[in-house]
Each structure stands twice: as C-alpha cells, then as structure tokens.
Amino acid sequence: MSIIVNELNYIYNPGTAMEVQALRDINLEIKDGEFIGIIGHTGSGKSTLIQHLNGLIRATSGGIFYNGADIYDEGYDLRTLRTKVGLVFQYPEHQLFETTVMADVSYGPKNQGLDEKEATLRAVGSLNAVHFPEKHFYDSPFELSGGQKRRVAIAGVLAMKPEVLILDEPTAGLDPQGRDEILEMVSNLRSTQHITVILVSHSMEDVARYVDRLIVMNGGGVMYDDTPQAVFAHYKELEEVGLMAPQVTYVMHALAEAGIPVRTGATTVAEAKDEILSVLC
Amino acid sequence: MDQFIKARNVTFEYIRRDDDGNVEGIETALDKVDLDVKAGDFIAILGANGSGKSTLAKHINALLTPESGYLIVDGKDTHNKDHTLAIRQTAGMVFQNPDNQIIASIVEEDVGFGPENIGVPTDEIWTRVEKSLRSVGMYHYRHHSPNRLSGGQKQRVAIAGVMAMKPKCIILDEPTAMLDPIGRQEVLSAVRELNKKNGITVILITHYMEETIHANRIFVMESGKVIMQGKPREIFSRVEELKDHHLAVPQVTELAWELKQSGLSLPDGILTKEELISELCRLS
Numbered sequence: 001m002s003i004i005v006n007e008l009n010y011i012y013n014p015g016t017a018m019e020v021q022a023l024r025d026i027n028l029e030i031k032d033g034e035f036i037g038i039i040g041h042t043g044s045g046k047s048t049l050i051q052h053l054n055g056l057i058r059a060t061s062g063g064i065f066y067n068g069a070d071i072y073d074e075g076y077d078l079r080t081l082r083t084k085v086g087l088v089f090q091y092p093e094h095q096l097f098e099t100t101v102m103a104d105v106s107y108g109p110k111n112q113g114l115d116e117k118e119a120t121l122r123a124v125g126s127l128n129a130v131h132f133p134e135k136h137f138y139d140s141p142f143e144l145s146g147g148q149k150r151r152v153a154i155a156g157v158l159a160m161k162p163e164v165l166i167l168d169e170p171t172a173g174l175d176p177q178g179r180d181e182i183l184e185m186v187s188n189l190r191s192t193q194h195i196t197v198i199l200v201s202h203s204m205e206d207v208a209r210y211v212d213r214l215i216v217m218n219g220g221g222v223m224y225d226d227t228p229q230a231v232f233a234h235y236k237e238l239e240e241v242g243l244m245a246p247q248v249t250y251v252m253h254a255l256a257e258a259g260i261p262v263r264t265g266a267t268t269v270a271e272a273k274d275e276i277l278s279v280l281c
Numbered sequence: 282m283d284q285f286i287k288a289r290n291v292t293f294e295y296i297r298r299d300d301d302g303n304v305e306g307i308e309t310a311l312d313k314v315d316l317d318v319k320a321g322d323f324i325a326i327l328g329a330n331g332s333g334k335s336t337l338a339k340h341i342n343a344l345l346t347p348e349s350g351y352l353i354v355d356g357k358d359t360h361n362k363d364h365t366l367a368i369r370q371t372a373g374m375v376f377q378n379p380d381n382q383i384i385a386s387i388v389e390e391d392v393g394f395g396p397e398n399i400g401v402p403t404d405e406i407w408t409r410v411e412k413s414l415r416s417v418g419m420y421h422y423r424h425h426s427p428n429r430l431s432g433g434q435k436q437r438v439a440i441a442g443v444m445a446m447k448p449k450c451i452i453l454d455e456p457t458a459m460l461d462p463i464g465r466q467e468v469l470s471a472v473r474e475l476n477k478k479n480g481i482t483v484i485l486i487t488h489y490m491e492e493t494i495h496a497n498r499i500f501v502m503e504s505g506k507v508i509m510q511g512k513p514r515e516i517f518s519r520v521e522e523l524k525d526h527h528l529a530v531p532q533v534t535e536l537a538w539e540l541k542q543s544g545l546s547l548p549d550g551i552l553t554k555e556e557l558i559s560e561l562c563r564l565s
Contacts, residue, residue, distance in 0.1 A: 177527035
C-alpha cells in the first residue's frame with residue numbers, strides 16, 4: 001500500500017506566454033503509515049504537488065499510482081480516490097457552510113451515499129477523533145473559535161475515512177496552544193487509526209518535532225528528501241531557498257563554532273537540551 | 282516622548298441576536314483595557330485566539346469604538362465621528378492575508394491607490410509611492426505584477442500601501458501568519474526599519490514569539506484583559522506563567538529555561554542565540 005509518484009511534471013498554461021513549470025520530474029514513494037512533512041517557500045510547488053496526489057490536478061506528464069493502480073487509467077474511480085486521500089486545505093474553516101457542526105461533518109459521508117444514520121455515526125466518530133466537545137455538536141460552526149472551527153473542518157475530511165490525510169498549513173493563524181493541539185491530534189490519528197499523514201508547513205519547528213521524513217521543494221522539484229535532522233544540516237542551502245532550520249539548530253552550530261564540542265544535529269528543544277547537558281555536565 | 286495612544290477602561294461587547302432581534306448572548310471582547318503607547322514605540326500584543334487582540338487593534342484605528350471607557354489616538358478621541366477619517370490615516374492597518382489587501386495589477390499603482398483616493402495631487406502621489414516602496418525595500422519591484430511576488434514581498438507592498446497614507450502608526454495584525462520563514466524575516470525587518478528610521482509607532486500582533494523580542498513593550502491579553510505587560514526580557518522570564526496562559530516563549534528562551542531547570546546556572550529571560558551562547562561558554 002503506497003503512493004508512487006513517477007516522473008511527474010506539471011505545466012500551468014502550456015504553450016502560452018504565461019507558461020510556468022510548476023512541478024519538475026518528481027519521483028516519490030509514500031509508504032503506509034508514514035508521517036511526512038513538506039516544506040518550501042511560497043511558489044515552490046508544494047500545493048500543486050499535493051493536489052496531484054488526490055487527482056484534483058492532472059499531471060502534464062508522468063504518473064501517480066495509488067496502491068498499485070494508475071490513477072490516470074481510463075475508468076479509474078477518482079471520486080473514491082478523493083475520499084481515500086483526504087485533503088485539508090489552508091484555512092479550511094472558510095469552507096464550513098452548514099447550520100450545525102453535525103450537519104457540516106456528515107455532509108461528506110452523505111454525499112458518498114451513506115444514509116442519515118451511518119453518516120451521523122461517522123460524524124460523531126470523527127468529531128470525537130479531533131476531540132471536539134460533544135456539547136457543541138449542534139451549535140453553528142460559525143460561532144466557534146478559530147481552533148475549534150479548524151477541528152470541525154478536519155473532522156469533515158476524516159468522516160470520509162481517508163487512508164491518507166494531507167494537511168496544507170493546518171496551524172496558520174492559530175495560537176501556540178491551538179497549534180500544539182492540532183498537531184498532537186494529527187499525530188494521534190496517525191498512530192491510532194494508522195493513517196498516513198502529509199503535513200505541508202511553514203513552521204520548521206513544527207515539522208522538526210513531528211515528522212519522520214521531510215521533503216523540501218524548490219523550483220518545482222524535490223531538493224531534499226530525508227530525515228529532519230539530515231535536511232536541517234543543510235541550513236545554509238535552505239536559507240538560499242527561503243527556508244531556515246529551527247532556531248535550536250542554529251544554537252547548536254554556534255556552540256560548536258564557539259568551541260563547545262556539541263553534535264550539531266539537534267532540531268528540537270528536547271534534543272538540544274540533552275546534547276548540551278551531556279557535554280556540559 | 283509624546284503619548285500617542287491612551288486607552289482607559291475600554292470595554293467592548295459582541296452581542297449576538299436571534300432573528301427577532303432578541304439578545305441571545307453577550308461576549309465581552311475587551312474588558313476595561315488600559316493602554317499607553319508613546320510616539321515611536323514598538324509594542325507587541327500577544328494572546329490566544331479570541332483573547333481580544335484584534336478587537337483592540339480595530340479600536341486603535343476607529344474601526345470599532347469603545348462601549349464604555351475611551352481611547353485617544355494622537356490627541357483625538359475615537360468616539361468623535363469627525364475624527365474617524367483622520368484617525369484612520371494616522372493609524373494604518375495591515376492584515377494577515379496579503380492577497381486580500383492588494384487590489385491593483387501593478388505594484389506602484391497598488392501603493393498609490395490610497396493617496397489617490399483621498400485626493401492627493403498626482404506629483405505628490407508619485408513621491409509618496411517611491412518613498413514608501415523604498416522604505417520597505419520594494420522599489421525595485423515597482424513595475425511588477427503583485428501576482429508574481431512572494432508572500433513576504435506582497436506583504437511589504439501592503440505595508441508600503443499603508444505608508445503612502447503617511448501614517449504615524451501602523452498596526453499589523455498577524456502579518457506573517459501565512460509567510461515562509463524568510464518572508465517572515467523580510468516583513469519583520471521592514472517593520473523594524475520603519476520604526477527606527479521613520480519613527481513610525483508600531484503595534485504588532487503575532488503568534489510568533491520570536492518576532493516580539495525587539496519590541497519596547499509586550500502586552501499579553503486573555504479574555505479581553507491585559508494580564509501581563511513589560512519589556513520582552515521581563516515577560517519571557519515568566520515561562521511557566523506564559524505556559525499557564527497557553528502561550529509559548531521563543532525557542533531559544535525555552536531551551537535556556539529547560540537547561541536551567543536541569544541545573545545549569547543560567548539567568549532568566551534569555552532572548553537571543555548570542556546571549557545563550559555566551560552564557561553557555563561561560564559555564565563550559
């Protein structure tokens with residue numbers, strides 16, 4: 001079970017003066033249960049890539065295989081693919097539209113053809129999964145706080161029972177606690193429901209803390225694809241493409257330069273703390 | 282320095298009504314807020330979502346006015362409707378999403394839109410456009426289409442658009458929430474320059490703690506009240522208190538605090554990488 005991206009290219013407005021190559025020779029294999037981060041500056045191709053993964057955009061050339069099947073085959077059921085690969089867009093709360101939270105979350109499953117009862121069950125299950133408080137199930141989604149709205153929007157995607165969950169900047173605009181809650185929740189979903197998670201983020205600190213594998217996009221291509229530690233070791237190259245390493249990585253490098261013999265690989269506060277203590281104490 | 286903003290007991294409630302106009306619920310967004318900002322200050326406002334930060338910001342340029350208490354901006358009471366336009370020109374706002382703030386198809390036209398709207402003579406408009414774009418380091422892009430700019434560049438164009446109105450103060454409501462790391466740095470350094478070189482009073486609302494370490498003063502809000510205020514070093518020395526209020530500290534501060542908890546003798550409130558390095562070198 002996996003997603004294989006093979007020699008993928010995508011060109012916006014081909015053959016016109018506005019032609020832009022948004023994706024360039026992308027090759028990836030995303031295995032079941034992975035927690036992957038995608039980083040890249042604005043316009044690097046992150047969003048275009050993830051929209052290919054559930055068939056929203058069709059590649060100009062190259063292929064995508066979901067669980068061994070070519071999604072561009074004639075007769076391939078793209079509708080089902082879109083429920084299997086759930087995509088949570090940026091600011092998903094802007095897409096809430098129903099009068100109650102429950103109606104909003106069960107809209108997707110109903111659209112899949114489930115009856116009222118099953119759809120409601122799915123909605124309850126996914127609202128519980130995102131730790132949304134039961135007493136607000138029948139409130140209007142528009143009267144919730146930003147963090148709660150976002151949970152409802154994510155629950156709406158989870159109610160489709162996806163096998164892969166892709167989140168495009170799920171924490172933008174949230175306060176530190178809201179940010180931690182959403183990321184903890186996603187991390188839990190992955191371990192308890194065995195969902196593959198792909199997290200697109202501008203927060204280097206967040207990806208360093210949560211993901212096992214980090215893909216760096218630049219100019220429509222994959223620049224790095226490795227563990228966060230290995231990727232952030234290239235902090236100088238990352239700066240040239242609009243990115244950075246987490247602050248603590250810079251601390252470790254500066255310490256090493258100042259003559260304190262620390263290993264510089266730390267990307268989280270916990271790792272940095274352990275390394276500094278092991279050298280200084 | 283002159284007092285630029287003076288707020289006393291500012292209270293504001295959002296009232297929810299049903300279809301018949303009956304009151305369904307009242308939410309107190311600002312609860313007796315006092316705020317003093319001097320001309321040329323750089324202040325930061327922190328607080329969880331829903332703590333009242335944006336509501337307060339909207340009071341400073343008279344988009345909202347206090348239900349009780351008062352707020353004076355540059356000597357003008359925001360209650361007085363005759364002052365509303367003058368206050369909005371004095372205190373310009375920049376919001377989260379640059380795409381919602383840019384309206385023209387060429388950068389320089391976008392920046393000139395504001396002054397043109399208030400009848401500034403053409404020559405003067407072009408002078409202002411040039412000056413504003415230079416002040417945020419975007420003059421080179423004046424003939425570009427905003428569509429082709431990065432997030433950080435777009436946001437700097439939005440700031441230039443506000444600068445072209447010759448404000449004394451800019452209020453930035455999470456201006457970097459949608460930007461990549463370098464874009465965040467670009468916007469922050471543009472804002473710091475405006476503050477230092479042009480003496481513009483800056484009010485920055487953000488969830489990124491690192492962005493606030495250069496502020497003169499930080500205000501922390503919760504449930505419509507100002508619950509902490511002080512210099513960055515004072516505020517970020519109170520790590521546990523901030524955590525109790527669901528806030529964080531800059532990553533360097535957190536690392537220093539964790540190391541201190543583990544027994545290293547470090548001072549409180551370390552804000553920058555350089556401070557932490559020199560303290561650790563002293564210990565080694």
